Amino acid sequence: MSYSLVTPSPATSVRAYLARLWDEPESRSTLMGLLGVLLIHLFLWLVAPHIFRFDSIEGVAARPHAAPQPFSIELAPETFTKPVTPPPPNRFVEANPDAPDNVPDRTNNFAAQNQQVAQEKPTPDGKSDMPALEGKPSESPPTQIVSGQLTKPIEHIEAQPPVDIQPAETTVAPPKAEQNPLPGFEKREGESKDSYGSNIAKIPEGPARPVAERVEGARDVPLIEGATSIQPAIDPKRPRTRPQVVKQQQVRPAILTENKFGTSNIGNIAVDAKWSNYGAYLQRMIDTVQVQWERILIESKTYPPSGSTVTVRFILNDEGRIAQIVDVVSHSTDQASRACVSGITDRAPYGPWTDDMKAILGTQQVMTFTFYYQ
16 A cells, blocks of 8 residues: 655645634634734724825815904003102202203203303313302312302291381581682882782692682592582491392302313303202202291301301101111211201201102102301
């Protein structure tokens, strides 16, 4: 008996292998899972390009969209924009009130009015914001350019004018004039009418007049007979007011600081300065302190030593009140120090600050006043 072995074909072998796997339960479940995964991936590969396309499809009506509804947004100005505040003032100067009002192009000075720097005699190629001044040498820059006298009355103090009783005037008679007779008089000699003679002429020292005898007196007397002059009596305790040749300006008395380098602008003496509420407020306050300080010194009837100084540092709040006297540095007497402190505090409050002053200065400001006794 003989056997022959025939090699099966590959398709037959695959079918036989799959039949054996299908007969086993575990192999059958694995085979079904693999077949399901292959079918799902094949489906996605065929359908995905049509589902996830973004270009418009021809022939398909576009889906209607809702009409856009208008709305408005209001933002407060201070939400995204930082408020712009003007720069704080740099240096206060006391301008000349008689100079014309003129806004300078650029300056770091502020005052009670606008001014552009000028002076009567120009400085060649001068570029300074202060005019040339003659005064005392100082390391600090000048703040005053004119000096005068304040004559404004104090509002809440009624000043009683002093009783000025002039001494009685006296009538003064003119001095007696010297009178000299003429050099000589003719006289007759004897009884003959045809004979004449004369005395020896003696020339007088003064002017000769037709008088009989010489009268002693003063020479060079006005030739007005019977004239009298009225001479006012002088009371040494009440001297008369000295006549003012030059009109004083209505500004504070100043100790001018020497400034050699001025400006080339010609005009009434002035300084570069811009007006501000703070400058006008500070000028009124300084003038008020000046008048009150002088009044205290006049009423005290004593005057501190000449050349002495008193420096007062104090805090002024936004209500115009003196919140605190910080320090008093005195190079004079105790009376001089009290007069300076009273000159600042007696007339307070000086009025509330404006809104722009509060924005720049805050709620209070430390100030320093220096008083000079001359």
